Amino acid sequence: MKIARIQDSAQQIHVVTxxxxxxxxxxxxxxxxxxxxEEEIVPVRFLPPVVPTTILGIGLNYxxxxxxxxxxxxxxxxxxxxxxxxxCGHLDAVELPVxxxxxxxxxxxxxxxxxxxxxxxxxxxQALEVIAGYTIGNDVSARxxxxxxxxxxxxxxxxxxxxxxxxxxxxxxxxxxxxNALALSxxxxxxxxxxxxxxxxxxxxxxxxxxxxGSTTLLAGTVILTGTPPGVGAGKTPxxxxxxGDVMEAEIAxxxxxxxxxxxxxxxxxxxx
Numbered sequence: 419m420k421i422a423r424i425q426d427s428a429q430q431i432h433v434v435t436x437x438x439x440x441x442x443x444x445x446x447x448x449x450x451x452x453x454x455x456e457e458e459i460v461p462v463r464f465l466p467p468v469v470p471t472t473i474l475g476i477g478l479n480y481x482x483x484x485x486x487x488x489x490x491x492x493x494x495x496x497x498x499x500x501x502x503x504x505x506c507g508h509l510d511a512v513e514l515p516v517x518x519x520x521x522x523x524x525x526x527x528x529x530x531x532x533x534x535x536x537x538x539x540x541x542x543x544q545a546l547e548v549i550a551g552y553t554i555g556n557d558v559s560a561r562x563x564x565x566x567x568x569x570x571x572x573x574x575x576x577x578x579x580x581x582x583x584x585x586x587x588x589x590x591x592x593x594x595x596x597x598n599a600l601a602l603s604x605x606x607x608x609x610x611x612x613x614x615x616x617x618x619x620x621x622x623x624x625x626x627x628x629x630x631x632g633s634t635t636l637l638a639g640t641v642i643l644t645g646t647p648p649g650v651g652a653g654k655t656p657x658x659x660x661x662x663g664d665v666m667e668a669e670i671a672x673x674x675x676x677x678x679x680x681x682x683x684x685x686x687x688x689x690x691x
Contacts, residue, residue, distance in 0.1 A: 480619060
């Protein structure tokens with residue numbers, strides 16, 4: 419089942435599922451699943467398909483991406499957090515930081531896991547049982563704040579407002595036969611810049627959930643960004659970073675296509691303050 423969260427014309431928030439060219443209201447929750455009604459809801463804005471309780475990212479988790487960044491393969495998953503304010507939805511604009519300026523903002527298509535059951539110390543063979551579903555994530559990153567100004571920490575670089583597009587839908591786990599065998603790609607202004615498969619993950623879905631839940635409670639609603647494949651702007655010679663007017667389109671087989679335009683962060687005057 420495909421699940422989306424949308425706002426209607428009255429700014430009311432609904433959970434919906436697609437049916438042909440219509441969106442039908444759903445009832446349920448992450449742990450128990452959803453059922454569709456016959457009530458049609460017309461979306462005016464897409465929200466992240468889940469309200470994240472935590473956003474965890476994994477760095478250098480594709481073999482080919484580690485190679486393009488001239489980094490050794492990690493012995494353990496490289497974990498960082500993104501602030502909840504970074505989450506945004508399909509078609510939302512991603513803002514290039516202006517007040518705390520960055521000139522090296524990069525894209526990263528990623529498969530995202532949504533945890534459906536609060537859990538701890540999950541064995542790899544039980545890991546798929548705690549997953550509610552999968553969505554598309556884009557781990558937008560300010561490379562200058564990541565590499566130069568961040569003091570060795572990544573969270574600042576990855577937690578600016580709008581730096582975590584998610585969506586457009588979450589596909590429930592029962593519809594994804596093997597999350598470790600999904601094609602994923604990224605296009606910038608219609609040009610394919612990333613193209614890979616989750617089979618290239620260094621730490622697969624089961625290994626990640628087992629590691630992240632080790633001695634640590636994963637709350638229902640936790641979103642895990644599983645890493646990005648090669649082709650990021652920082653890996654090009656010379657590097658190519660995002661600019662206002664660009665459009666990012668991330669795609670994962672069986673899930674859909676996540677589209678986000680790029681704008682400069684609005685000034686206070688432009689926001690009417």
